Amino acid sequence: MNPNHLSNLKEPNRRKSYIVISETNKRPNNEDSFQIFSLSVGNKEIQVLALADGMGGLEFGEEVSRETLRKLSVSLFELLTVNSSINIFPEQEIDLSPPLLSNILYEAIKQTNAHIIKVRKNYPNMAGSTIVVALIVDHVVIVGNLGDSPLFYYRAFSNKVTQITQDHTVAAILERHGMISPEMSRYHHGRNRLQFFVGCEEFPVQRPIYQIDVKSKDLLLLCSDGVSSSLSVGELEDILLLESDLKKIGRTLIKNALARGETDNQTLILWRCLTDSGPNWNGKSFKS
Secondary structure: OOHHHEEEEOOOOOOOOEEEEEEOOOOOOOOEEEEEEEEEEOOEEEEEEEEEEEOOOOEOHHHHHHHHHHHHHHHHHHHHHHHHHOOOOOOOOOOOOHHHHHHHHHHHHHHHHHHHHHHHHHOOOEOOEEEEEEEEEOOEEEEEEEOOOOEEEEEOOOOEEEEOOOOOEHHHHHHHOOOOOHHHHHHOOOOOOEOOOEOOOOOOOOOOEEEEEOOOOOEEEEEOHHHHOOOOHHHHHHHHHHOOOHHHHHHHHHHHHHHOOOOOOEEEEEEEOOOOOOOOOOEEEEEO
């Protein structure tokens, strides 16, 4: 990775709490997209981390992942900021409870999916997209996904990594239903075929929405399958145990996936909870 391509987002009085790395790798275009922003709702700040991966083998993968995040962002702004401010007096508190945030995120993903379905009707060979998104309010994280771009949670106290999201590949669904073993899932012909994705006519029966309560020094990793498909949860734990610097962790993840022969685009967002009193907001972006 060329350090000359690193761009800083600086806030001098705060420590950084996230990094982004995005690599085209051996593909002609980078069909991954990412977005990080915050929304002020009442007296709270909601951090939004989002990543999308255009599905390979079809056209306009780069465009559909960008459009997925654009529509998601517009929907979240309307649902969280616009709707919550109509007929609300200044002294009123705005409900940002986890159940409400879960419903809002699910609705935003559904609106995004419906939008991409309409766009794809004008372009029959247009790709769909994966999506994984985290809403962070204080120490509560609401996560949603479609496809196989995962979110992993590293709990610093126990040094354990857990994949919070469920992959929506054919192989992963068969494994969850006990029809194939985890070992078979790694080599199954459906391991790269998505059953559910942004632009799909159907949604999973179980809502793909999850909640995490994070503490100081805990980490979130959102990534495209160009990072996750080559690395096991055990390998992620080993890397996180050896490194504390977010930039070094991200580079090691990319390097190890490349060593396994990964050729797909690789994008990751690493976020760390820095305090016990609320979220932090600063970071660096890396792109080569």
